[in-house]
Amino acid sequence: MTNHALRPVDALFTSGVRENPVPVYRALHAGGPVHRLNDEWVVVCGYAEADEVLRSPVFQVKDSAFRERTRPGWIAAHPSAAMIGDSVIRARAPHHERVRRLLSRPLTSRRVAGLREAALGHTRRLLDGLAERAAGGGPVDFVDGFAYPLPIALICELLGVPAGDRGWFRDRATDLSYVLEPAGRERDLSRADAAASGLMEYFAGLVGERRARPEQDLISSLVQVSDADAGAGADANADADGARLGERELVVNLVLMLAAGFETTASLLANGLGVLLDRPADRDRIARDPAAAAACVQEVLRHDPPAQVTDRWATEDTALGGMRIAEGTQVLVLLGAANRDPRRFSDPDVFDPGRPAGPSLSFGAGPHFCLGSALARMEAEVAFHELFARFPAMALAGTPSRTDRLALRGYASLPVTLG
Template structure:
């Protein structure tokens, strides 16, 4: 008989390296305990929410608070940058910042990027063919990273030669944000990264203010200067840092997480390469089955009941999106990757007021890139087992050696 354990024990296991790399058996154990589970022994969390309905309820209820006040004058650089973004600020500041971004980051802007996404994908596939002609090539480094980097370059107006500079700094911020503790080394690295990226964005904002372009930063500067967005330059910098990290890392992980389940299904790969509807369904099932964003945190602003469990005022709730996407009460046989699943309405991008603002862009990149990848390399195969990254909050692969085939 399987020993399920307590929610506290499962939470402790999730914070180990092994738990972060393979969380789904732990989620299954949480589901056996219930959709919401108190964690009285945890020094950080009052409860874990893992059921789909419970997670959806918490994300949509404004009494479960995300974020905090503006940063203190003496806050360290990473705290200042994050606290100046909509994702780490409570209302009314969150809504104010989000409205400014909605005025500039429109579906039309994303749709206008689609030809560029397609062209960039084809260029990268040409490059991949050259690199892989003599043996295995790392799909993550040579395609999964470069595509969203190029798209973010086009969206934000970041010069392409600067993108390599961003990679290590983005990783340092991701390491700081990941579930499982912040070491002094991670904090120091994140502070250095936040300082450098904030200075970079400040310089780019100044350049776009004097000479606007067609990019998102130019559009946001125009919103600010017109007085329509009620957004400061410091808040724009914080939001750009978070937007780049979230959209960029999410898309890397989406592309990488799609490869193993697709390679196990050759007939699906053939259909994906020729049918846009299958491509869209594949993207949604990947996001459900092995979601790029696995968890968020909320604070109960008062005693609140979810799924019959009372979460005390001030209690932090670990809201596990990845577990909700594997909830058997919502998805029959949730461990099965099934693109024909009638209900694939995952919660990877969140719900309610904090729904991921970059979701439409990540979906577009996956929907456009994956078919072209398999059209070009129908015999793509893993050269050796891919290496799962040690992060859980944003889940993906660190490396994925592939052979391209004939």
Template sequence: MTDRAATGGATSTVDELLAHLATPAGRADPYPAYAALREAGPVVRGQDGRVAVLSYADCLSVVRDSRFAHHTQESMGEALGPEWKAHLGLRQMFGSLLTLNPPDHTRLRGLVAGAFTARRVQALRPAVEAQVQALLDAMEDQAVDGDVDFVDAFAFPLPVNVIGELLGVPTADRPQFRAWVRDATQVLEVLTPRVVVKADIAARRIRDQLEALVVERRRRPADDLLTALVQAEQEGVRLSEDELLTTAALLFSAGFETTVGLLGNGLAALDAHPGERARLLADPALTGPAVEELLRYDSPVQTVRRTVAADVEIGGVTVGPGTQVTAYVGAANRDPARFDLPDRLLLDRPGNAPLSFGGGIHFCLGAALARLEAQVAFPALLRRFPGLRVVGPVARRDSLTLRNLTSMRVRLAG
């Protein structure tokens, strides 16, 4: 395994390329760095001992193999110090369903998985279609000289209203979660004192809102997921108050943050590929494969982190217990060994199976719901505004783990 990779006629070390991915420029467009890293091998090791996995086959192994585990509570203490649990922002993220290992993960996932079965998600289609039409109407009303911010007007409100209805979060309370969730999830990217403080504040505000809703659901049950979680706790399922609130916060946050990325990244990709966009507009049967290709082309989740629990060989590299491994699923989705012409957007790409929703026991619970929202949204959007185009400015969240837009100005009619 070499530690040097060619890029644009120059040669950069693996550490230089990994460092570049941690810069604003690298996070804004990580794909050239991914390609350069892949030149050094499907699996590369930095000088600090951390391992980066770039190939599709090896990333698939990382997300499926139980030897690649999330941080244990003990390893979190070693990495962040013994007082890490005193920070609500860290506890709410790293002590949640997102990062737990069995048996706690198995128990908590079993409580909520029933709400996201394919049958139940498909039953939501009429509600999603109605929400999409309402937002398209609102986009016309909000447009100034034909221009509107697509993220504010559509990409954010659609998933936040869908997951809000599912959980039972009141409509008036949903918009304020946007900034809170952004601050809370930043700990997945970097851990600095400033980031942790902001995450603590955001986590407390999220929890305060949910605590009030839990009190209300105990007094007046409703037909929503939050009531189901409350009743499961009351019926003897071993769900503590902290687990209840942490799980509810995760479901609501994850239920819209990644879908915002799918919708924003997807529309930007279609705008940059007018031929593929015209094909989608002309052929509704292309919708399902198109969403898979948009997920592959510019994934809303770019990295998955694990800690090795036992000796394992991956990509020809032997990795020992305690080693931190990052699976760059954004790179895996453009691996030329798995995808022909990986840097091209091909909406009818055969055999498409992007790793954007992870895999194994941590496969995204809301994957079917996110797909449904995108499958309804993109055709409806293009039919309603066939001349829609991006006119800028475009602002992207300064993050690699969660890749999404914070603003994108579009013109509704050409």
């Protein structure tokens, strides 16, 4: 990082800005769509430019080979970086297409529609739990009592994680997510490493069990298309037979699905409630009409996206938003800023579920577009409809606290009374 502490692009990496990055996004937009951070990095805040980076083959994800080139030894020293680096989210073509195709089967819109009943059941059970805890009229924490348990229950059900083990995951997935932070701190990285090792061991055990005794779940169906003898050390990018997963590929991607599947969705639920608590008319509409929930969820995703940032690197000399970009330059893509680009969205800071539908970049774009978007949206639509139908007078009860992260931005706590 440079010493120009007052430049908005540097301010992105300070704690206060992670708390509320919107003023910095505004300042960045005023200065143009692409900003140079230093010799190695540029930061993109413009919608069109961010979309271009995510779709263009010139800009690639940072796989383990790239990390080894830029930070020799770093991957070997950090199991969390190795795990993410070998997963689908960091895989390059053609391996990416093979792995993505296999992982996407259970997440199609049709399959997700089949999970709606399960989402409804879990939602009602969790709302009963909230009501019990709030029986005396006191506050309950929406994050602990609902936003995390709902997506954990659903993703674990989908994957086939035994119910008794589910409580164990939340802290580990949160710890793991710090590996995605742009200005990762060593202390957080150690926690991410411990979490990655624990989760890998857990899923390797579960894969072994399902190989011996298959069940009707995602792990069992992926075990069918994986090769145990590929070995835990198999290079995720070494095999291109087009249809099978190596053992390590299977395990790293199960960990990714688990972590990607609930940290983000929990933030969607909490960020959504955070904004909707101040908007009784929207809450009322959602309570009366489940279809109104869809538009609100789309707008929550644009206005306060759980994933505020991702990154890529330039594989050749190129240009972006009028700026020359040298081969090897790393590109920080500010999804949260792109969603508030005034050139793309009118009055971008206003929360308006009625704005003309148009995609935000909250689930990314291009070849790595989120595999779980249909699942996450369905969960949030069911949850908000049930929540506001049952507790129309829900209100904020105290000061909420935000998570100190930019890559995955949500709430650490959101105290509410149910009314």
